Amino acid sequence: MATLHSLASLLSSSLESLRQLPPQVVGDAIDLVSVLLLALGIKGLAKVRSARFANGLAALALGLAVLGLLIQLQPDATAWLWIAAGSAAGGLLGLVMAQRVPMTAMPETVALFNGCGGMASLLVAFGVSRYEGLDDGGWVAAASIVVSLLVGAITFSGSLVAMAKLRGWLDTPAWTQSNLRHGVNIGLALVCLVGALALSSDPGGWPLLLLVLASSLLGIGVTLPIGGADMPVVISLLNSYSGVAAAAAGFVVGSQLLIVAGAMVGAAGLILTQVMCTAMNRSLVSVLFGGALGAAAPAGGGGGGDATSYSRIVSCSPEECAMALENAERVVFVPGYGLAVAQAQHALRELSKLLEAHGVSVSYAIHPVAGRMPGHMNVLLAEADVPYEQMVEMDLINPEFPATDVVIVLGANDVVNPQAKTDPSSPLYGMPVLEVDQARQVFVVKRSLGAGYAGIANALFELPQTAMVFGDAKAVLNGLLTELRALGVGKVKETVSL
Template identity: 50%
Template sequence: MSNQSLINLAYLTASMLFIMAFKLMTGPRTAVRGNYLGAAGMAIAILAACFEKPVVVSLTVNGAWPLVMLGIAGVIGGGIGAVMAIKYPMTGMPQMVALLNGFGGAASTLVAGAELWNMTHNASSSDAVLMANSIRQLEPWTQFAIATALTGLIGAVTFWGSLVAFAKLEELKSFKKAWTHPLRHWINLCLAIATLCLIGAVCAYPSWTILYWLLVVVGSVLGCTLTLPIGGADMPVVICLLNSYSGLAAAAAGFVIDNSVLVIAGSLVGASGLILTAIMCKAMNRSLVGVLFGGLGTSTSTISDDSVYAGKIKSAGVEEIAMVLEGASRVVIVPGYGLAVAQAQHAVRELANALEKRGTTVEYAIHPVAGRMPGHMNVLLAEADIPYEKLREMDDINPTFPETDVAIVIGANDVVNPAARSDPKCPIAGMPILDVDKARTVIVVKRSLAPGFAGIPNPLFAADNTLMYFADGKKAILDLTAALEKA
């Protein structure tokens, strides 16, 4: 069997592992195994790539130095990745995902740029003649140039869009408010036209590498201007979309360097990201076209906090809330981003165990965009070994809230905000929410009345059937569990 056949077999094995990993990661019980399979597939693909002909030729010409550089790069990259994985808290996972999406886009852009420089500066004389006439020749230079240009554009948009998303998720001061310049759509249109012109120029004159880097610069600006107008309420959708972009950039880079496994892996990520984006858009009542062009999730509501909360907030202590829970036969726990911040998932499991010992039925209501990324709450609760069958999706659990004795909202805000149903001017208008306000009693565990990511007040906190428990999420749940066990 030839060397290339072995490489192709390794790529096929890696591709199969990627597909199996995707399948396993659809369930919480098999997700860890899926991660291991995906990592194994990537290791096989990287190892096989080291035996590709260009690498072997480079080793023959330059000795072991290229291999040393690959090793150094691998150690540095692996070290940074390991530190990020270990040091980054669970609350920072959305930010980490945004960064990793951006790094993927940047890597694809740099690979395509390097390959373009290599091809145009090391081409044979016959190739140079073909390149000069590539505007009339479809093979091979124009196809290569098209793939290169698309990689540079998508990668640049992904990288800078991801950095903006990271800044928004970190709630950095300069990025808290959405960019609402009245000419932003015209700016985006002009940038889009410029990118199309530059793609054509790169295809016509691939030897002018400056055109490629100019395309990258324009794409970088476009990535920023597309992401800046998007408000906090739509950030889970943006994360999905940028994840898809990173996959598409990788797939395009695979065409650039003629690497089949990169095309397959990138296509899997790109397709799954687009599917997840569509699901998130449906969950938030947003259109995909609207998200692509930005400007969603921004507020035009004029309702103030005072008009919603003044004289209507009923604060309760741990003893009073424990008495309410003692008489409850059915309790629904609604986790939100505040639960992640407080790292209260294990405390929540202890509270649920205490309630179940008293004969209370306990379930968990999961909104598809609760937290800062898709599946954020599922990951947190799975970490605490909470049985997956007790997690119920929004459409499944909403009809049961009128028969629920107590709904405990822990750190959730926008996903339980009734203003989504009643205020057409608020940034979450029309977004499907968890109907916790229809429960007989609602207990909201929250540090303060500070708004959620959408930046608007929540009428639920002032409802007649709501009791506010102002405390750190983890401490509040632990105190409540202790009070129940003493009762």
């Protein structure tokens, strides 16, 4: 009891001495701790076991950083009022959004959040430039304001365009596929440059408005021509930009913590972007400036994705497909965006469970860029309780296809196109694909014979071992479940297999 008492008094006296420290020192100490936690958080996010904990750690770090700053700044009553207003609005919206959004809409949600981060940097730089001027900072202050404005605006407008394209609200206009777009974008970039140069002498006037307008348009101009197949790369890159914008805002307001965190996110985003480009066998330059994949492809050769260009299509009913599944020993599912659209992940999981109960070995082949975002399929399948050991990466599963009895392709297209290996005239040529054509039997579940997201015909559909099962992925999977149960799958085996 006495020790407890002395401990309490020790604690209160140390708290007292902490209060007597200048707020600057306390704030600095908290800053250091939060940078450490932030770094540990990012590191942990890259490992499956620690990822969730690490995410919490990063959130804690951010909370600490805010606390440390508030201790340093000691806002007055007016400031508190405005802080409360902004926090309540943004925080509540974020809370509601995060809980409401379905897993299938994750890519566009991340794009939206990302754009808002860019907007925040833009607003800070705008406010400082217009109402505070460049005080004594000279060119450094001007440069950081310019970068914060420019990158913030590009992040914001670019992210919104990416979101709109993913939602299907926005198509790729034809003019953006001609060389005209380079002219427009170079023109906009020049206007940005003029605004940037003029800003240092007139921080509050027309150059500021010009810069904001031109860089917002530039963000639209560079994102709009990029085809849907490349959207994952774009989101990742924009994520990196938002880090750069945050770091620039750190220079604007003089916060080292902001600079570190922004730089870390910017660098990490670049790495992730690079990983994705490698997966698609494309260079970042060709993604950004090469236009939409397939849109510029010649009508002959690998191009021309309309139904008339297919000549040997075999379609079959779910019943036939179910019979093939019943006799299979090894089945691989290849999920794609169509699975996400049809919300069919739970039906798929149910089908796998049934097959596993029947003694069939089931796995899922995950192409690095299947879906609209890297890892999109993993998230989707995880939602349906698929254990992650069953999701197999491309490099590991490709050698297994020759020993696979049945492959079911669910709403994936370009990532299983064998032309990427065989046809040098195909725009996909060179992209690593899942070699499902090596399997004994392939069923492609698809709504129609329309081309993939990249707009390219798929030679897989015409192979002799391929059969098309037309229909919405969820409807087809439910049909398969019904057929398999009718065949007695799952019941008979349970007694026999033990």
